[in-house]
Amino acid sequence: MKTFECACIIGVGLLGGSLAKAMRQRRLAKTLVGHGRNRSNLEEAKKLDIIDSFEVDIQSAVKEADLIVLCTPVQAIVPLVRKMAPSLKAGCLVTDVGSVKAQLVREVEPLIPEHAFFVGAHPIAGGEKSGLCVSSKTLFEGTRCIVTPTERTDPDALKQTIDLWEQVGTHVSCMDVEEHDYIFGAVSHLPHVVIYALMNMLGSLKSKNHDEIISFSGAGLKDITRIAGGDPVMWRDICLSNRDSVLHYIDRFQETLNHIRGGIDRGEGEFLVREFETANKHRFHLIENA
């Protein structure tokens, strides 16, 4: 495992802050530099010794780095890479933590100069809370990380990227960007859109005598709406960057829901029991295997 001379974390929030802490603990970089839009957040990160220093100018931030990890919302990544590209050091590895990969990797690869490398990555970690204050050096331990090489990816840069994510505790799988977006469109992006829609529909509902019927919710609704607390900008970026998959899955989901709706409408009890038993089985499988 390589020790980086200078690692630059772009966006020192939940993921960037956690990565810096995990790298610090394992001494994966001699120096950690932070960059971000919010100066007081960077000052806080330095005060807490999560980073050694920070730079508000992106070119200054990256110029010494042999590792750069982009931990910003997805749609900020391409403009940042465009800005930093002229300042990248020879041999520098650029990677990211973006939840959507196809469009991103397609746009970033041509921006990286010949003497530097880019490998996309997506650690499956984080939650509905965001920001440095909820970051943790153990965030990635035991989670999965998807690394998405392309035919242009340098084998050594790929190995360094895999090593980095394994060192901070994730189980790394490699897959192509299209398959990544197809899979995460289903298991992550669609569920967020569904829950945002459910929360919005329920949130404004009134009854005859009660202005806020969600106050009657049990534990179930609280559980399922946790992800409705997800960061709006991050989820806008994800929905727009993985638009085709998300639209495809919304349509498929609506078909499945209409299928069950039909059974309720026609009073088909046995059909409903079978559908719900199937869901029980999938749910059991999910918690056993995921």
Place this chain on the structure above:
Amino acid sequence: MKTFECACIIGVGLLGGSLAKAMRQRRLAKTLVGHGRNRSNLEEAKKLDIIDSFEVDIQSAVKEADLIVLCTPVQAIVPLVRKMAPSLKAGCLVTDVGSVKAQLVREVEPLIPEHAFFVGAHPIAGGEKSGLCVSSKTLFEGTRCIVTPTERTDPDALKQTIDLWEQVGTHVSCMDVEEHDYIFGAVSHLPHVVIYALMNMLGSLKSKNHDEIISFSGAGLKDITRIAGGDPVMWRDICLSNRDSVLHYIDRFQETLNHIRGGIDRGEGEFLVREFETANKHRFHLIENA
């Protein structure tokens, strides 16, 4: 608060078992009799001293009771009341824990003889696990319970029902059966149907190289699909007993989802941020107030 001479719990599972335990602890009944379809479950409940005795014949089970609590799936309640009606003792209070009230109360009330009383109730407790083995004397503590009197309800029977649920630790609200079903169709029944549909759509999905893409799920999907583990018979009964409200809400939910779908399709970033911010706000409100 009245101490019942003999309370009969019909269906000694999660809710019935928890109620028996809570009543036992607070000495709310001198004798607790259990009834159910599964003899070995009743034997287990007796062995654990949750009930004093059990009867597999419904008429024998209820004949001494001055309190009968129906804790079975919703659609089993009317046939059971029909069977027990000729054996009800004078002054007996019959109540239930069913999640749907309008149709049930409408059908049960005419079956109750003049000398007995019925008051519907719905404690908002329980989870995706069912059965005596997960019952607890503290299940109801701090939860809400909805009691649904009608114009036929005896005031003293209503008071006894409210007292019972307050004694085991719930906060009781009274509302009419229609409003109850309208509210719980939204905050409980619709979310279950949505999650069953989501689980079924995702559960069978494959990608190019992965037969089970749900194995890539993060914590979010595990949280939101917990209720997909709910009992199929219980949820069939709920969907069919509250059919009109459930269909109404499925349609409204589909409209909201289509609204968001349109924003994704047209690439309306600002619209999506506003929608997701609204969901954040409702979610915050839900956990603050519910």
